[in-house]
Amino acid sequence: MSAAIVAERLTRTFGAHRGVDDVSFTVREGEIFGFLGPNGAGKSTTIRLLLGLMRPDSGSITSLGFDPIGDDVALHRQVGYLPGELAWFANLSGGVILERFARARGLTDSTYRDELVARFEAELDRPVGQLSKGNRQKLGIVAAFMHRPRLLVLDEPTSGLDPLLQDSFARLMHESADAGATIFLSSHELDEVQRVVGRLAIIREGRIVVTDTIEGLRRRAPRRITLQFDRPTDPSAFATLDGVAVEHADDHEIALSVTGAMAPVLQCAAHHDVVDLTAPPTDLDSLFLSYYRDDDDGD
């Protein structure tokens, strides 16, 4: 599979603000790529760089094989963009805006546009300034998808949508990807990303801390094990093991976070009198939060 987006060592700062720092990633053609990070981590800056809305200070990026700055017109013809803070002309109706956008893209067949409008029940007649956030978002979705672009760049796409429409939107993303489109999906919520993407990158404070598949992340997620003993037990025996951290310890209970192999933990536990052992399923949320929070990890 060829690459739809290749970012190499992208750096862009805004005065004292961070922006993005040495960001590299590759998005394959036809995949749904998640781009996760807390607010202000550099997600939108990355998106603006890959669309040619801003220039990098250093590093390079190609989108669909184009230089986003030099070949902006050719690139934009094949791109659908849904901005994070979606704003429209307040005095115009959705119908007028979509019509102008369709013409600007040389779109003559309105069948798919009409279908999307119906699917998301987009409001076309009232001035956009009078619409709720969710209703403005629906127009943004139609505008981004209606010309069946090769690359969809979606910044927090389901914000403001109710759960039913979030499902519809997830289906729309899958359909588009099945039809060959590449989707770059940025979000600060794991939930929004987890159920649709194949691979994802996590960005924090302008730097990418991990790029992996959801499965890969799950595998490397720390597992939490709680051991119970019938008498007071010293946790230091566990603390010295590779990839093991003692999260909590009292007389009869020790909670461990394990990132390495499990066997040494079990062998060590066997030397003590373990009464009970619980290991809940891997919690992707806490892994995700650990990438958000940790200050020294992940470089």
Place this chain on the structure above:
Amino acid sequence: MATETAAAQVTRLDLRERRRSLIFYPLGLAVYALIIVALYPTFKDDSGLASLSEDNSTLMALFGASGSLTSPVGWVNANLYTNFVPLIILLVTIGYGASALAGQNENGILGLIATLPVSRAQLVVAKIAAMGTLAVPVSAATFVCVLVGRSFELPIGIGALIGVTVAIVLLGLVFGVLSLAVGAATGSRGSALGITAALATACYLISSLAPAITWVHQIRFVSPFWWATGAGQLGTGVGLGDFAALVGTILVLIAVAIAAARRMDIR
């Protein structure tokens, strides 16, 4: 071809968003201009007004008037072309220029527009096309009303009037494109409005005070107002040099605006 269409859609979206200004500015100015021309017969034989304007050129200059107030050209100049019409046109063009790139970027619309298949240069040209479309009806409405003035003993030479009508649109474009360029360079609608309005005010004062103050008279040629109406063009006609200065300045500013738009960070 498709990209030309795309730029045209950008122009049309902006104009549609401002369709009220497109109608009400010309309408309002037309009403004002009609009152001015209809009042002329009442004032044309007023010797007090005539002597005031002839004896006190500094006072008159402050109001943007020069020469006799009671002559047809003096009357129309003092009440329309040296102050009110340029003011309204500049209000329209500077206001639009500041919001067209910087303002739309501040409120988040520009990202969607700039990711349509248009280059930054085409984007600038599309915005200037919209600016011209907003300015022309204002000047044209005044033109029609001054023509109506012929029925009110107010004969203004048609050639000069057409010249001034065009020149005043060009004057609006000079400051409008400047506002667009400042907005693209600074990314701030407020800066675009403030800097351009300050420059326009300075240029207006230079042009209107030139007849009264010697040192201002010496620098009058730096003012676009002087090129359009300040030198008495309503009576003498707009010269080729005046047009060349206006158009040349606009072209230079368009080049600056395109360069600034290419460097602009769009959110």
